[in-house]
Amino acid sequence: MRGDARPGTERPDSARAISVTELFTIGIGPSSSHTVGPMRAACDFAERVTAQGDVAGVQCDLYGSLALTGHGHRTDIAILLGLAGERPETVDPERIDGLVAAIRSRGTILLAGQAETAFAEAGDLIFHRREFLPGHANGMRFTARFADGTSEQAIYYSIGGGAILREGEPAPRVNFALPLPFSSGAELLAQGAATGKSFGEIVEANEQAWRPAAETEGFLDAVREAMLACVARGCRTEGILPGGLKVRRRAKDLHETLMARGPRSDPSAVFEWVSLWALAVNEENAAGGRVVTAPTNGAAGVLPAVLKYYEVFTATPTPAGSRLLLTTAAAIGFLYKKRASISAAEMGCQGEVGVACSMAAAGLAAALGATNSQIENAAEIGMEHNLGLTCDPIGGLVQIPCIERNTMGAIKAINAAYLALRGDGQHIVSLDAVIETMRQTGNDMRSKYKETSLGGLAVNVVEC
Numbered sequence: 001m002r003g004d005a006r007p008g009t010e011r012p013d014s015a016r017a018i019s020v021t022e023l024f025t026i027g028i029g030p031s032s033s034h035t036v037g038p039m040r041a042a043c044d045f046a047e048r049v050t051a052q053g054d055v056a057g058v059q060c061d062l063y064g065s066l067a068l069t070g071h072g073h074r075t076d077i078a079i080l081l082g083l084a085g086e087r088p089e090t091v092d093p094e095r096i097d098g099l100v101a102a103i104r105s106r107g108t109i110l111l112a113g114q115a116e117t118a119f120a121e122a123g124d125l126i127f128h129r130r131e132f133l134p135g136h137a138n139g140m141r142f143t144a145r146f147a148d149g150t151s152e153q154a155i156y157y158s159i160g161g162g163a164i165l166r167e168g169e170p171a172p173r174v175n176f177a178l179p180l181p182f183s184s185g186a187e188l189l190a191q192g193a194a195t196g197k198s199f200g201e202i203v204e205a206n207e208q209a210w211r212p213a214a215e216t217e218g219f220l221d222a223v224r225e226a227m228l229a230c231v232a233r234g235c236r237t238e239g240i241l242p243g244g245l246k247v248r249r250r251a252k253d254l255h256e257t258l259m260a261r262g263p264r265s266d267p268s269a270v271f272e273w274v275s276l277w278a279l280a281v282n283e284e285n286a287a288g289g290r291v292v293t294a295p296t297n298g299a300a301g302v303l304p305a306v307l308k309y310y311e312v313f314t315a316t317p318t319p320a321g322s323r324l325l326l327t328t329a330a331a332i333g334f335l336y337k338k339r340a341s342i343s344a345a346e347m348g349c350q351g352e353v354g355v356a357c358s359m360a361a362a363g364l365a366a367a368l369g370a371t372n373s374q375i376e377n378a379a380e381i382g383m384e385h386n387l388g389l390t391c392d393p394i395g396g397l398v399q400i401p402c403i404e405r406n407t408m409g410a411i412k413a414i415n416a417a418y419l420a421l422r423g424d425g426q427h428i429v430s431l432d433a434v435i436e437t438m439r440q441t442g443n444d445m446r447s448k449y450k451e452t453s454l455g456g457l458a459v460n461v462v463e464c
């Protein structure tokens with residue numbers, strides 16, 4: 001395959017303004033880049049072509065990582081749903097199986113929810129496992145055939161965290177300057193020193209360029225509620241996860257065990273509860289349930305588990321503290337998006353669970369009263385010990401190692417926060433240095449370890 005010949009990840013547009021609403025999106029599992037992004041791309045294409053004329057048929061070609069792990073990541077289902085006009089934010093997870101079964105049995109699709117259009121999955125959804133498109137490892141080509149004999153084609157890339165790019169169109173930008181812009185950890189620290197604001201407060205100030213503060217507060221509360229609802233659903237749901245690996249959901253049994261034992265009965269209680277909360281989210285994600293990308297679906301369990309830790313196990317949690325945890329985590333997530341990538345197809349799992357760990361470490365440190373230097377240190381520690389982490393999901397499913405890996409990310413984040421809190425903020429490796437190291441390590445990593453399921457655990461564990 002040509003994967004190792006692909007160019008590395010250049011520094012993205014670091015001046016681009018990113019909002020918390022872009023980083024934290026409420027969608028469906030199991031993958032932000034392989035499920036949420038393709039669904040958005042398919043929906044966008046379907047809406048555009050139905051607006052242009054009478055569509056007689058559509059086709060989708062998947063390339064690179066999307067083709068290699070698309071079945072395990074439910075990319076096929078995402079494309080069908082997106083073409084039918086469904087969006088990850090609003091589709092009812094309970095209705096997905098029925099919608100997909102209807103498309104498959106009819107051989108047609110209600111394109112953009114408007115026009116019945118020929119679509120035979122066997123010939124119209126094609127996985128090109130040996131080909132990569134030049135722009136990104138997650139490439140899609142859509143073709144619409146119009147009734148008048150003309151056609152329209154478009155290439156989309158799913159660039160991580162559910163974000164998409166349509167080839168030939170610029171990346172989304174804002175036309176206004178943020179009041180407190182930052183593109184690096186150093187700039188973030190400088191903004192804090194100049195204004196007296198914490199990282200989270202800097203994010204809050206910038207969000208006012210998009211919407212009033214009360215709306216951002218409402219959004220953050222909705223994100224928190226969606227995260228906690230996902231934890232709760234995961235803790236009460238049992239069964240076997242889909243995909244054929246026969247992975248049994250563990251969170252419900254573990255929840256019952258811990259409840260029976262009492263919340264603080266044992267020195268291991270904190271570890272076990274935090275692990276439970278991460279397991280619960282990632283089992284929901286693997287089952288295609290409703291999750292919050294934080295910053296991706298595969299790593300969606302880390303931040304909710306650390307948030308729950310803050311709210312359950314620390315001395316004086318407050319709603320404002322939970323919001324600060326999220327805005328601070330967002331500040332750190334922005335830096336990874338601006339200076340490297342949160343796409344596992346580019347960075348391996350260091351770009352997913354590693355970034356989530358770094359974000360959560362910073363968020364927890366902030367909520368516990370850390371200085372900006374300590375927060376930056378916590379974020380740095382959270383990534384430093386995830387550098388080189390590969391992505392090698394067995395069977396292309398976001399299950400093994402992904403579900404347990406989120407428990408490790410959450411525990412590591414808590415440890416990183418306390419290591420930073422017990423220091424004075426002085427440290428040798430800066431956050432910027434560790435982000436750049438992650439980017440370079442991701443570029444050096446062979447493509448078989450970057451969400452292709454062609455290496456690592458994916459080839460050393462026999463599927464049964």
Ligand code: SF4
Binds near residue numbers: 298390399401405
């Ligand atoms: S190994 Fe990590 S990056 Fe890869 S799919 Fe699993 S959680 Fe995502």
